[in-house]
Amino acid sequence: MKKVCISKGWMLNAPGTNGWKPVDLPNDYSITLPRTPNAAGGGSNGYFQGGRGTYVKELDIPAEPKHYILDIDGAYMCTTVKLGEYQLVMHPHGYTPILVDLTKRMNYGAKNRLTIITNAFQCSTRWYSGAGVYRDVFLWEGGDIRIEPWDIFVKTPTLDGADAEYQISSDRDTEVVLRATACDADGNPVACAETKLTLKKGEKTPASLHLDIADAKVWDIENPYLYTLHTEIIENGEVVETDDTDFGIRTVSADAKNGLLLNGRSIKLRGGCIHHDHGVLGAADFPAACKRKLEKLKEAGFNALRIAHNPPSTKLMELCDRMGIIVMDEAFDCWRLDKGGELNYHVWFDDWWARDIAAMVLRDRKHPCVIAFSIGNEITESNGNSDGDEWSERLSSEIRKYDDTRLVTSATWEMGGGETWAERTTGYFAPLDICGYNYMYQRYERDHEQFPERVIWGSETHALNFYSSWQSVLRNPYVIGDFTWTAYDNLGETGTGRSCWARDGHIPGISLSGYPWRSCYQGDLDLCGYRRPQSYFREAVWIGGAEPKIFTTHPEHYGEGFSGTGWHWYDVLDSWTFDDRYLGKPVKCEVYTDADEIEWFLNGKSLGRSKPEKAIATFDVNYERGELSVIAYKDGEECGRSSLHTVGAPAAIKVEAETKSLDADMRDLCYFDITVVDADGCRIPDAKSKLTCIVDGGELMGIFSGDPCNEDQYGSNICHAFEGRAVAIVRASKPGDVTVIVGSEGLYSGKDSVLAK
Secondary structure (H helix, E strand, C coil), rough: EEEEECCCCEECCCCCCCEEECCCCCCCCCCCCCCCCCCCHHHHHHHCEEEEEEEEEEECCCCCECCCCECCCEEEECCCEEECCEEEEEEECCCCEEECCHHHHHCCCCCCCCCCCEECCCCCCCCCCECCCCCEEEEEEEEEEEEECCCCEEEEECCCCCEEEEEECCCEEECEEEEEECCCCCCCCEEEEEEEECCCCCCEEEEEEEECCCCCCCEECCCCCCEEEEEEEEEEEEEEEEEEECCCCCCEEEECCCCCEEEECCCCCEEEEECCCCCCHCCCCCHHHHHHHHHHHHHHCCCEECCCCCCHHHHHHHHHHHHHCCCECCCCCCCCCCCCCCHHHHHEEEEEEEEHHHHHHHHCCCCCCEEEEEEEEHHHHHHHCCCCCHHHHHHHHHHHHCCCCEEEEEEEECCCCCCHHHHCCCCHHHHCCEEEEECCCCHHHHHHHHCCCCEEEEEEEECCCCCHHHHHHHCCCCEEEEEECCCCCCCCCCCCEEEEHHHHHCCCCCCCCCEEEECCCCECCCCCCCCCCHHHHHHHHCCCCCCCCEECCCCCCCCCEECCCCCCCCCEECCCCCCHHCCEEEEEEEEEEEEEEEEEEECCCEEECCCCCEHHHHHHHCCECCCEEEEEECCEEEEEEEEECCCCCEEEEEEEEECCCCCCCCCCCCEEEEEEECCCEECCCCCCCCCEEEEEEEEEEEECCCCCCCCCCCCEEECEEECCEEEEEEECCCEEEEEEEEEEEEEEEEEEEEEEE
């Protein structure tokens, strides 16, 4: 079938639109609504509001009857689809894709009114959900003999070929030839196979072909090589249907003795958990936003992602295929028991779980990046006090019904009674290939003694404990990886990564923060994608040999006690600029490194050396203006150096486009980095200047900073810098220069341009 994106040219009536307005998809109509302390979703949803949205588009359909399938990649939530006056489906899950057969209700040779209605109920989730049709929408068109969406599955049980499995749909009895050709990355055919089929009217006919590929190139994280399977259905010598499906040749296995093997090679997963939002864009899943996020995560050392706690977009999966990022694909955050709100998915689970498992697996099983499907996160039923064991078996079997080549997993934690947890979860873990441990790295080795065949991964871990948890991964073959919570900051779950000094009191457990907090502030990268201190710590532990980054604690807190929620990081900043009243006062300094020793210098004078403990070297330095620098040594040889210096007063705004060109299609995005600098062009690390953005030649999608707690209004052209930085996002509808100008009172404005083509 022919797949056409129909994301452009919709009309939307939703909260904040003041009637009908034209929109292109993806769209999140809640992200620009005013936040309020009284929002029904509260801190879980970042104090954003929800509501009902109606999208309408006219489809101009040719007179010749064809088969049409609507493909909605994601809409939040309880999505109703209508064609004309006919209601075709109501789909509760806010993240699984939706296929709707429009054929019988289509008015051929005329315009057809397509309506999609979404209901962003609150409270219905434990994180920012967004609202509306926030992923792309496609229309599949095919004839009376066709391969419908998700009906091709390419398996690679060995590294010398592929098995292609098909379901062929037909509206009449006929004889056909099914031919498959594997093509390399340059489009050259490398293998071919065909078979004859007898098709029956109104049925799906299964078929399979094996293709031997000589000297096959494997898909791996270092070289994610992709082939294309070109399929033809031939009737009476005429090609009546074609399909092109990308696939990667790779094998995956895991056992307690050998750990995780990718193509027979042992691998440890340097993983992180991510939610689905993109900061100021909300849940709107623009391909460019996905690509930028993944690039930044890979640059920071991640080779694996856990999609928490729902299937991601098709585009993210395609990008992970091409970038060599391994994915754990997750179905649910709750089953039958309530967790996270009275309108959470548990209301619909009994009726919809099997359909949503099918949607996740059938759509995503073609992606080589996916090595595991998860049946759920911290499922209440997993604690042994209900029928969770039976449901674990049921859901695992349902996944394997559609895909028996991937591993099945689930994440849980010590939900009370840690002494009996292992026994209570034995039945729950029994059907799984990998047992997901959230925040329980201390249990790895003692549980292995009791369950020696168990394969474990740290499905969620704290950054504060990362050194120890990663050593457990390295030490034990049956522990195959670690997924930090979180890799990238997300909206909602407000303040769960916050910390405080002793003078400020004590943080009560993992409670959410009140308004105006908007994000969790747990990520290695902040909302804008700027790396936070713990990201450099993780890089030093994971990879080593990196620049020895210096961070300081503000001298006002020297000697004070410090605490947090457990998801926090130390209150440090890459700054050597403090008020004159701190001259001569001690400053606690630290370097994240895998070196053996760090030598400290102040204005060129050596102060002494310190040895890292668990990848952190510390030193107290009495503050004076100038340059604080370090040299790192390993095995007695210099292996890196770094420095911080005192900056001047804020003088200007610096604006830099992250890309050189922009597609003028209203879908591509260009990000502009915004920095508050002194007269020498150096960033002011603690600047919170009020910034105003003007765009010429394009549309401002948003300007925002990584500040987890302020009242900046998303959708406006104003924000406040955080740690001296912010980001503006633009798109364009016509060719030409797109110029972004950012100013702040008392500072020289900055600007930069990108060419829209």
